[in-house]
Amino acid sequence: MAQVKMTVNGKAASGEVEGRTLLSSFLRDSLFLTGTHVGCDTSQCGACVVHVDGVAVKSCTMLAAEAEGAEVSTIEGQAAPDGTLNTIQQAFQDHHGLQCGFCTPGMVMTTAALLKDNPKPSEQEIREHLEGNICRCTGYHNIIKAILAASGQDVSALAAE
Amino acid sequence: MYNFEFEKPDTIADAVAALGGEEAQALGGGQTLIPTMKQRLASPATLVSLTGISEMQGICTGDDGSLCIGGATTHGAVAAGAGVYPALADLASHIGDPAVRNRGTIGGSLANNDPSACYPAAALASGAVIKTNTREIAADDYFQGMFDTALNEGEIITEVRFPVPEAANYQKFVQPASRFALVGVFVAKYADGVRVAITGASEGGVFRWTEAEAALSANFAVSALDGLSLPGDGMIGDLHGSGDYRAHLCAVMTKRAVNAAG
Ligand SMILES: Cc1cc2nc3c(=O)[nH]c(=O)nc-3n(C[C@H](O)[C@H](O)[C@H](O)COP(=O)(O)OP(=O)(O)OC[C@H]3O[C@@H](n4cnc5c(N)ncnc54)[C@H](O)[C@@H]3O)c2cc1C
Ligand code: FES
Ligand code: FES
Numbered sequence: 524m525a526q527v528k529m530t531v532n533g534k535a536a537s538g539e540v541e542g543r544t545l546l547s548s549f550l551r552d553s554l555f556l557t558g559t560h561v562g563c564d565t566s567q568c569g570a571c572v573v574h575v576d577g578v579a580v581k582s583c584t585m586l587a588a589e590a591e592g593a594e595v596s597t598i599e600g601q602a603a604p605d606g607t608l609n610t611i612q613q614a615f616q617d618h619h620g621l622q623c624g625f626c627t628p629g630m631v632m633t634t635a636a637l638l639k640d641n642p643k644p645s646e647q648e649i650r651e652h653l654e655g656n657i658c659r660c661t662g663y664h665n666i667i668k669a670i671l672a673a674s675g676q677d678v679s680a681l682a683a684e
Numbered sequence: 685m686y687n688f689e690f691e692k693p694d695t696i697a698d699a700v701a702a703l704g705g706e707e708a709q710a711l712g713g714g715q716t717l718i719p720t721m722k723q724r725l726a727s728p729a730t731l732v733s734l735t736g737i738s739e740m741q742g743i744c745t746g747d748d749g750s751l752c753i754g755g756a757t758t759h760g761a762v763a764a765g766a767g768v769y770p771a772l773a774d775l776a777s778h779i780g781d782p783a784v785r786n787r788g789t790i791g792g793s794l795a796n797n798d799p800s801a802c803y804p805a806a807a808l809a810s811g812a813v814i815k816t817n818t819r820e821i822a823a824d825d826y827f828q829g830m831f832d833t834a835l836n837e838g839e840i841i842t843e844v845r846f847p848v849p850e851a852a853n854y855q856k857f858v859q860p861a862s863r864f865a866l867v868g869v870f871v872a873k874y875a876d877g878v879r880v881a882i883t884g885a886s887e888g889g890v891f892r893w894t895e896a897e898a899a900l901s902a903n904f905a906v907s908a909l910d911g912l913s914l915p916g917d918g919m920i921g922d923l924h925g926s927g928d929y930r931a932h933l934c935a936v937m938t939k940r941a942v943n944a945a946g
Contacts, residue, residue: 525690542690542731543721565719569783578760578786584718585787586711588690589733636782654863655781 529593531556532600540587546580547571549587550597558598558628562657569656572629572636573597579636581655598628601635611635611673618678620669622660629656634670643674646681685721692733696740696842700817702732703838710734710840712756712792715784734791740842751848755791755815755841762790771852771945772810775802775870778856780863791841797889799830799920800864802856804890807844809852809870809881815843830889849874851904853945855937857884859924867930869937871945877901880938885919885930896938906939 528537531554538553547564550556550573559582562570566584573582574596601609608616611634621627630653637644637652644652649670650663658666668678693699702708709728711717713735720726734740740756743765751769753762763777763785779785779793779802793803794814807814807823814821816839826834835841849872859866865884872879878900880893899908914934919927 542688543685545718564722566715566784569781572783579783580786581783584714586690586714586718586731586733588692589714589735591692633782652782655783 525588527587527591529590529595531595532597536595542586542588544587545583546573546575546585546587546590546595547582549590550582550595556597556599560625560628562625562629567655567657568626569629569633569653570626572632572656574632574636577639579633596632598631601631611638611670614669614673615666618665618669618672620661620666626656626658626660630658630666634673637670638674643676644670646671685718686724686727688728689730690733691730692736694736694738696737696817696840699732699734699737699840700838702730703840705730708732708838710795712789712795713758713787714792715780715788716792716796716798734789734840740791746845749848751846753790753844753846755843756789757791759785759788759790759793769846769848769852771849771854771870771872772806772846775806775854775856778802778858790844794826794841794844795833795835797827797831797833798864799886799889800859800862800866800868800884802854802865802868802883805865805868805870805881805883806846806854807881808890808892809872809879810846810849811874811879812847813845814841815845816841824892827890830887832889847874851945853941855941855944857933857937859884866924867933867937869934869941871900871938871941873900873904873945878904880941882934882938885914885934887918887920893934893938900942904942904945906942909935909939909942 524539550559560570562568566581571583575593671678691702707729711731711733734756740754742754746752759776759779766773812823814826852872854870856865856868867884870881880896883890914931916928916931919930921927
């Protein structure tokens with residue numbers, strides 16, 4: 524066992540980990556931040572996406588020890604402290620971008636990474652960026668709509684389909 | 685996943701020393717190795733992370749104009765930073781998905797030599813040099829069959845050097861479930877000839893299509909490939925496509941690559 528220290532959603536966090544402890548396990552089981560979901564555990568579905576030092580990673584395929592000293596952000600850090608949803612979260616709610624919600628933390632974190640680099644992505648760019656995020660419920664259409672809306676773009680062209 | 689000791693050295697020398705230990709293995713971005721360990725297909729006693737070694741990070745241009753990429757540089761960093769070799773940057777920007785590209789590294793991809801991986805096609809078509817902690821290996825000598833390379837135990841890829849071609853293109857026919865190449869063709873035109881490397885197709889891993897290279901070196905045009913084909917024998921046949929299908933795709937994707945390279 525070894526000690527790891529990192530900053531999670533702006534707060535110092537530390538804990539004991541084994542070599543094999545995944546970042547997803549550390550967040551969920553040691554820090555009790557269970558908003559980061561584990562869908563496949565095989566780097567396919569993207570439900571576990573968090574940001575490490577500003578970039579999106581699949582936390583089921585990164586060792587906790589690799590995040591030593593890193594700035595980590597998870598879905599729990601997205602809303603304001605009083606619970607007010609951020610723009611992306613609110614757009615997912617407004618456009619029914621979720622049904623069961625299992626994929627949603629990963630979708631929101633992946634979207635946040637996209638909009639940081641590309642504030643007004645096209646529908647095609649959004650679809651390509653979500654290649655590693657699987658949703659079993661929505662058919663993706665409303666997720667794309669939510670992301671267009673979150674980036675301040677017109678969703679009416681998509682709405683008819 | 686079985687447990688292991690985790691080490692994260694700062695220098696190549698310390699990494700090489702740590703890899704000298706019993707059942708030690710290098711860890712790049714972990715995008716292949718961690719899933720493999722979860723399946724218990726690998727169970728090293730020690731994992732030596734290469735991600736903290738600054739001398740293995742980054743992209744630069746060498747004295748001879750070649751593009752040098754540190755062995756622990758991520759696909760995302762290559763996509764963003766290899767602008768002098770656009771076909772290579774484009775290849776890197778289509779590996780897997782954004783999260784995979786933020787962790788996966790060029791050294792890990794070349795060391796693994798998955799028969800469907802993208803970088804092996806770029807390295808072979810470019811006549812790249814794979815630099816390790818002990819030597820430099822020409823791409824023609826490096827790839828030795830599916831998941832097999834010239835690397836010795838404990839040897840690490842510290843840098844990959846790509847001569848920049850006059851024109852190049854990579855065409856990937858995506859296998860949509862895995863996002864790897866069902867067939868991928870990298871065509872690169874240099875002053876002294878054209879090289880064509882194909883991934884995803886052969887049971888022997890990445891290979892050069894020498895007949896197409898000769899035709900394209902004489903005339904760099906799609907029409908130069910008319911009538912050329914590869915046999916289905918020795919091609920990978922699986923639920924995604926037969927050997928004959930993959931052989932057919934090789935010719936189609938080569939034509940598309942030449943067309944796109946212009
Ligand atoms: C969902 C998904 C989609 C993917 N899609 C594609 C794709 O479209 N195309 C593609 O090409 N790949 C794809 N990959 C694979 C990805 O590119 C991996 O990142 C890559 O194959 C391995 O690199 P890594 O740095 O993660 O290596 P690791 O997984 O850390 O290591 C792989 C192997 O290489 C060894 N190793 C690592 N670094 C070095 C080094 N510097 N020197 C010597 N040995 C080293 C390790 O010991 C291990 O044996 C995909 C992966 C996933 C999870
Ligand atoms: S749980 Fe990590 S990608 Fe599915
Ligand atoms: S909302 Fe159910 S998996 Fe996406």
